[in-house]
Amino acid sequence: MTPLLSVQGITKRYGNHIGCADVSFDLYPGEVMGIVGESGSGKSTLLNCMAGHLTPDAGQVVFDTRTDGPRDTITMSEPERRMLGRTDWAFVHQHARDGLRMGVSAGGNVGERLMAVGARHYGDIREQATDWLGRVEIDASRVDDRPTTFSGGMQQRLQIARNLVTGPRLVFMDEPTGGLDVSVQARLLDLLRGLVRDMGLSAIIVTHDLAVVRLLADRLMVMKDGHVVEAGLTDQVLDDPQHAYSQLLVSSVLQV
Amino acid sequence: MIELRDVSKTFTLHNQGSAVIEVINDVSFSVAAGECVALTGASGAGKSTLMRMIYGNYLTQAGKILIDGLDIVQAQPREVITLRRDVLGYVSQFLRVVPRVPTLDVVAEPLRALGIPSDQAQGRAAALLEQLNIPQRLWSLSPTTFSGGEQQRVNIARGFAHNYPAMLLDEPTASLDAANRKVVLSLIEDAKARGAAIIGIFHDEAARDRVCDREIDVGRYTPGIAA
Numbered sequence: 001m002t003p004l005l006s007v008q009g010i011t012k013r014y015g016n017h018i019g020c021a022d023v024s025f026d027l028y029p030g031e032v033m034g035i036v037g038e039s040g041s042g043k044s045t046l047l048n049c050m051a052g053h054l055t056p057d058a059g060q061v062v063f064d065t066r067t068d069g070p071r072d073t074i075t076m077s078e079p080e081r082r083m084l085g086r087t088d089w090a091f092v093h094q095h096a097r098d099g100l101r102m103g104v105s106a107g108g109n110v111g112e113r114l115m116a117v118g119a120r121h122y123g124d125i126r127e128q129a130t131d132w133l134g135r136v137e138i139d140a141s142r143v144d145d146r147p148t149t150f151s152g153g154m155q156q157r158l159q160i161a162r163n164l165v166t167g168p169r170l171v172f173m174d175e176p177t178g179g180l181d182v183s184v185q186a187r188l189l190d191l192l193r194g195l196v197r198d199m200g201l202s203a204i205i206v207t208h209d210l211a212v213v214r215l216l217a218d219r220l221m222v223m224k225d226g227h228v229v230e231a232g233l234t235d236q237v238l239d240d241p242q243h244a245y246s247q248l249l250v251s252s253v254l255q256v
Numbered sequence: 257m258i259e260l261r262d263v264s265k266t267f268t269l270h271n272q273g274s275a276v277i278e279v280i281n282d283v284s285f286s287v288a289a290g291e292c293v294a295l296t297g298a299s300g301a302g303k304s305t306l307m308r309m310i311y312g313n314y315l316t317q318a319g320k321i322l323i324d325g326l327d328i329v330q331a332q333p334r335e336v337i338t339l340r341r342d343v344l345g346y347v348s349q350f351l352r353v354v355p356r357v358p359t360l361d362v363v364a365e366p367l368r369a370l371g372i373p374s375d376q377a378q379g380r381a382a383a384l385l386e387q388l389n390i391p392q393r394l395w396s397l398s399p400t401t402f403s404g405g406e407q408q409r410v411n412i413a414r415g416f417a418h419n420y421p422a423m424l425l426d427e428p429t430a431s432l433d434a435a436n437r438k439v440v441l442s443l444i445e446d447a448k449a450r451g452a453a454i455i456g457i458f459h460d461e462a463a464r465d466r467v468c469d470r471e472i473d474v475g476r477y478t479p480g481i482a483a
Contacts, residue, residue, distance in 0.1 A: 028334050186355040193354060197368060215354050219333045233312060233333045240314040244270030251271065 002064050004029045004170060004202050005050070010059035012045050018226040019045035023059070025221065025231065029169070032196055032203045034217030034234060036210060036249070042226035043206045044174060050204065051091050051172045052081050063088070063170070086116045090163035094175035096155035100147050100162065106133060107143040109162045117166055132161040136191060153184035157191070164195060171203040177212055189215055210253055214238055222246045257422050257453035258310065259286040263319035263329075265302075265309055278479040279305050283319075285472055289421070292444065292454040294468040297475035303457045304349075306474055307424050310455065311346045312336045323422055341369050345420035347428050351399060351411040359385065359402075360395045363413045370418060377417075384413040388439055405431050409440075416443050423447060425456040429463045441467055 003026035012019035020042035027033055035043045048054040050061050052073060061073045066088065073081055085091070093099040100109050110129035111119075119125050130140050136157035138150075147155050156176065163171065176192065177185040193216060196203060205217055213220055213234055220234040222245065230243040241247045265280040279302045287293045295303040308314040310321055312328045321328040324343045326335060340346075345366075353362050360381050367377035385395060388409040394402065399410045408431050415423070425444070429437045437460070444467045447454060458464040464471070 031334060031337075183356075190354045190357050214352075218337050232315075233336055235313050236315060239308070240267075242268070242315065247270050 001028060002070065003027060003062075004031075004064050005204075006060075006062040006070070007050060008060045008062070010046060010049050010056045010061065012042075012049050012054060012056045018042070020049070020223070020226045023221075023228055025228075027170075027202055027204065029202055030200050031219060032201075032205065032217045033219045033221065034213030035204065035206045035221045035223060036208060036213055037223035038208065038249075041223040043223050045226075046223070047172055047174055047204065047206045051089065052085065053091075086113065087166055088169045090166075090168040090171045092156075092159055092163055092171060092173040092176050094178045096147070096152070096159040099159040100155060102146065102148050105144045105146055106138065106150070106158055109147065109158060110165050113162055113166050128165060129161075132165050133158075135195075136161045137187070153180050153188065156180060156184075156188060160188075160192070160195075164199070164201075167199065169202060171201055173203060173205045173207075175207050175209075176205065177209065178207070185212075192216060210238060210250065222249065257287060257289045257324060258455065259320075259322040260284055260310070261320040261322075263306075263309065263321060264317055265305065265314065266317055280309070280474070281477050281479045283474075283477045287422075287453045287455055289451045289453050290448055291470070292448055292456060292468045294464045294471045295455060295457050296464075296471050296473050297478070301475040301478050303474045304426055307346075307426055307455065307457065311344065311424055312340070341366075343421050345415050345418065345423040347412055347415035347423070347425045349408075349426050349430065351407040353399060355400055356398050358396045359390070359399045359410055362399060362410060363417055366414060366418045380417055381413065384416060385410075387443075388413050389436055405433065405436070408432060409436060412440055412443070416447070419447070419450060420452060422453045423455070425454060427457050427459060429458060429460050437463065 005027040008024045010023045011021050023046055035046065037043045045054065049056040056074065062070045063073050064070050073084065107126060107129040110132050111125040114125050114128060130143055133140060133143060138154055138157055147158055150158060177188055180188065189212065195201065207213060217234045220232065220237045221228050222230040222237060224245045230237055230241065230246045237246060238250055241250050261284050263280060263283045267277045267279060269275045295306060297303055305314060309316045316329045319329065323339060326339055328336060360378055363381035363385060364377035367380060368374065390406060390409055399407055412428055428440050432440060441463055444454065456468065
C-alpha cells in the first residue's frame with residue numbers, strides 16, 4: 001500500500017537553534033498520528049513544515065495526490081500547494097479565530113471553502129453548509145450569525161466544519177482541544193473520532209495532552225528538543241515507554 | 257493461532273536509577289483455535305504483563321509472538337492496528353472510553369470500526385447488553401458513571417461484540433455476581449465453540465476449571481520468583 005504521506009528527513013533551523021531535526025515517518029490512509037512533547041520541542045514547527053506553512057531547510061513531504069500519485073509538496077509550485085490546501089488537506093488551528101473569518105457568517109465560513117473549489121450554486125452551498133453545521137452540532141438557526149457571537153467550543157466546531165466540508169483526505173490539527181473546557185473537549189473528541197472513522201480520514205494531531213492522543217491517535221511520536229525520541233503504537237508508547245524522556249512525560253501526568 | 261517462542265521482557269526505569277527489572281524470561285507455548293488457556297501464578301508473576309505483550313501493548317525484548325501468522329514483536333504499528341481490529345480482541349480489567357459517549361455506542365464501536373452499518377452494530381450491542389443484564393434505561397448513558405460491575409460488563413460486551421478469532425481476557429469474571437459470571441462463562445464457551453483461541457487470567461478457580469483446557473504457570477518464567 002502507498003503511504004498517504006511520506007515524510008523524509010525534515011529539518012528546520014531558526015538560525016543556530018534547531019526547530020526540528022531529521023524527522024521521517026510514513027502515514028497510511030485512515031491512520032491518525034499524534035505528536036506529543038513539551039512546549040518548544042518542535043512539534044508545531046514540524047506540523048507547519050508538513051502543512052506547507054513553513055519551508056523546511058531539508059527533507060521531503062511526499063503526498064499521494066489524487067491525480068498524479070506521490071508528489072513532493074515542498075518542491076511543488078505555490079498554486080499547486082494552495083490547491084492542495086483547499087482540497088485534500090485541511091488545517092485545524094488551536095485558536096479557532098486563526099482558521100475562521102470572523103467577519104463572515106457561520107454559513108459563509110463553511111461555504112467559502114466550497115466556493116474555492118468551484119461550487120457556485122448558492123442554494124447548494126447553503127444547504128451543504130447547514131448540513132455540516134448540524135454534523136458538528138451547531139444549530140441551523142445560527143447559520144447567519146457571525147462566529148464572534150459563538151462560544152469558544154462552537155467556534156472550534158465551526159472551524160472543523162469549514163475544514164472538512166470539501167472532504168479532505170489529510171487533516172493537520174494543532175492542539176484542537178487546547179483552551180477548551182473539559183466537558184466541551186470530550187464532545188469534540190467524540191465528534192472528531194466519528195468523523196475520522198466515517199470519512200476514512202488520516203490526521204496528524206499535535207498536542208501536549210496525553211489523554212487526547214490516547215483517545216484519538218493510533219500512533220504516537222514523542223519529540224524533545226527537535227528530535228523524535230520515540231515512536232510507536234499509541235498505547236504501547238504510553239503504557240510501556242522506552243526512552244527516558246517518554247517515561248518522564250508519562251509519569252508526570254496528574255491523576256484526577 | 258497464537259504462538260510464543262522464547263519470549264522475554266525487561267523494564268528499564270530510566271528515571272529511577274536506571275533500574276532494570278526482568279519480568280518474563282524465555283516463555284514458549286501455543287494456543288490452537290477453539291482452545292482456552294489460563295495463565296496462572298501469584299500476583300506480580302507477570303500474567304497481565306505477558307498478556308499485554310501478546311496484545312502489543314508492551315514491547316517484547318526478545319523472541320517471537322505469532323498471531324494468525326503476524327509477529328507482533330516485529331510488526332509495524334499499522335499491521336498491529338489491523339490485527340486488533342480484525343483478529344485479536346482484548347478485554348482489559350478497566351473500561352477506558354471517550355467521556356459522554358452512550359453505552360450502546362461504546363459497545364458497537366468495534367463493529368463500526370469494521371465498517372458494519374450503525375443499526376446492525378447497535379442491534380448486536382443491544383443483544384449483548386441485554387444478555388449481560390445491563391438495564392435498557394442505562395444504554396443511552398455514558399458508562400463512566402456506572403458501578404464497577406456494570407463497567408466490567410460493558411467492557412465484556414464490547415470485547416465480545418465482534419467474533420474475534422483470538423481473544424485475551426484479563427479477569428473477565430472479577431467483580432461480577434454469580435448470575436453474570438455464568439453469562440460471561442457461556443460467552444467464552446460460545447467463542448470457543450466457534451473456534452476462537454483464548455488466553456485468560458482467572459482468579460476464580462471454578463471459572464477456570466469450567467472454561468480452560470490447560471494452565472500455564474507464568475511464575476515459572478519469572479526471574480527472581482522461580483527457584
